[in-house]
Amino acid sequence: MKDRLYFKDSWTRHFDAVVAEVKTEAGSAWLRLSRSAFYPEGGGQPGDWGQLTRGGVIYPVTDTQADEAGQVWHRTETPEGAPPLAKGDALRGEIDWPRRHDHMQQHTGEHILAWCVWTLEGGYVHGLHIGQEESSIDVSLPEGKTRLSRAQLEAIETLANQVIARDDAIVCRFPEEAELSRLPLRKIPGDHEETRVVLMGDYEGVACGGTHLARTSQAGVIKILRDQSARGKMRVFFLSGQRAARHYQASFRALDEAASLLNVPHLQVPKAAGAALEKLSGLHLDLSALRREMALSRLPALLKGAEALPGGGRLVTTMLLESEAQGMDTLASALAKTPGIIALLCAQEVNRALFTFARAEGSGPDLALLMRACGIKGGGKPAFSRGAAPSSQPLETARMRLMGGGPAEPENA
Numbered sequence: 001m002k003d004r005l006y007f008k009d010s011w012t013r014h015f016d017a018v019v020a021e022v023k024t025e026a027g028s029a030w031l032r033l034s035r036s037a038f039y040p041e042g043g044g045q046p047g048d049w050g051q052l053t054r055g056g057v058i059y060p061v062t063d064t065q066a067d068e069a070g071q072v073w074h075r076t077e078t079p080e081g082a083p084p085l086a087k088g089d090a091l092r093g094e095i096d097w098p099r100r101h102d103h104m105q106q107h108t109g110e111h112i113l114a115w116c117v118w119t120l121e122g123g124y125v126h127g128l129h130i131g132q133e134e135s136s137i138d139v140s141l142p143e144g145k146t147r148l149s150r151a152q153l154e155a156i157e158t159l160a161n162q163v164i165a166r167d168d169a170i171v172c173r174f175p176e177e178a179e180l181s182r183l184p185l186r187k188i189p190g191d192h193e194e195t196r197v198v199l200m201g202d203y204e205g206v207a208c209g210g211t212h213l214a215r216t217s218q219a220g221v222i223k224i225l226r227d228q229s230a231r232g233k234m235r236v237f238f239l240s241g242q243r244a245a246r247h248y249q250a251s252f253r254a255l256d257e258a259a260s261l262l263n264v265p266h267l268q269v270p271k272a273a274g275a276a277l278e279k280l281s282g283l284h285l286d287l288s289a290l291r292r293e294m295a296l297s298r299l300p301a302l303l304k305g306a307e308a309l310p311g312g313g314r315l316v317t318t319m320l321l322e323s324e325a326q327g328m329d330t331l332a333s334a335l336a337k338t339p340g341i342i343a344l345l346c347a348q349e350v351n352r353a354l355f356t357f358a359r360a361e362g363s364g365p366d367l368a369l370l371m372r373a374c375g376i377k378g379g380g381k382p383a384f385s386r387g388a389a390p391s392s393q394p395l396e397t398a399r400m401r402l403m404g405g406g407p408a409e410p411e412n413a
Helices: 097-121 150-166 177-182 242-262 266-296 299-304 322-336 367-373 393-405
Strands: 014-025 028-033 050-054 057-066 072-076 090-095 124-130 135-140 170-173 197-200 204-207 222-230 233-240 314-320 341-348 353-359 377-381 384-389
Touching: 097 124, 097 135, 097 150, 097 197, 097 204, 097 222, 097 233, 097 242, 150 222, 222 242, 233 242, 242 266, 266 322, 299 314, 299 322, 314 322, 314 393, 322 341, 322 353, 322 384, 341 393, 353 367, 353 393, 367 377, 367 384, 367 393
Parallel strands: 314 341
Antiparallel strands: 014 028, 014 090, 028 072, 050 057, 050 090, 057 072, 124 135, 135 233, 170 197, 197 204, 222 233, 341 353, 353 384, 377 384
């Protein structure tokens, strides 16, 4: 474990080492070094990136993993024209520090949240995932609960930020086995040999091999985003440190823009937005009613121009404007109230055509089957059916079938 420099000091950014072993896998060179500050992926924390330098040549490190024996391997890219690194080469390693420091803020934030969840709700954190945008923890809650209320989550967040403000020391070390029982550990690790613990103040401790901050205040701020049920547990999504700061900035910017648009103070945005939506809903209802009235205004002209059907009755076939589509069902129903009328209506939208076929209840062709026979996807009842097709062509096909140019229904119907 002594070859993992981050165990002693997570703030180590540069180090000198010697290549101990080289292996090639899937076209990439993987190096094991005599010692390393690179953190290998594990415990929900991604592996470090960075670079190795030898003789002025920079070899990017694009991943860090540990094998089953606990040896740390670095996936290294060889620049074009440069000699590949070989066993025995002395080099200097450098961590991608902004990325590592972000992971430290997320991981320490998880420890702070874990203590807060346990303190306030008696829950235990079982897993951490540090993603590129968000982090999450999986929590087992008492009595099989898988969700908490907004008020409970806000209380956890408040306590977490109070812990940050306390500026408590964070210590990572390997205690003697006899000392473990005296430490504030919520769970004594099963394997006591070389157990690394992370202690926060004098109240929190947990076995952990990750990289951490030196004080709680360095986490900056913690923001809980949301929670959800996941495999019988509660999954909590959160941000810590600079991620949380950027989130607050973006959220405030969005709030400021909304307040400007609504011409109200920030804290009045929800109320003003609700009122605006209510007004918009009313206008939408008024517009829908107006469109229905406009559609019905065409009723006399459509009835006057109806075609006589060979078997009796009359057929109304018409194309409506896209703006009239919302009133198409109303118009079709109104036409069908006239005895002997069959209505075939279509409205062309940007990427599809909408259809409504209607007739009076009783005897007459099955309009749902007629739609299917004409290639219109949809359905309904024999006397009233709706559907859609890529184009308006099925309207003329349906008209021709009813006027005697083909069967009104599929032959196998």
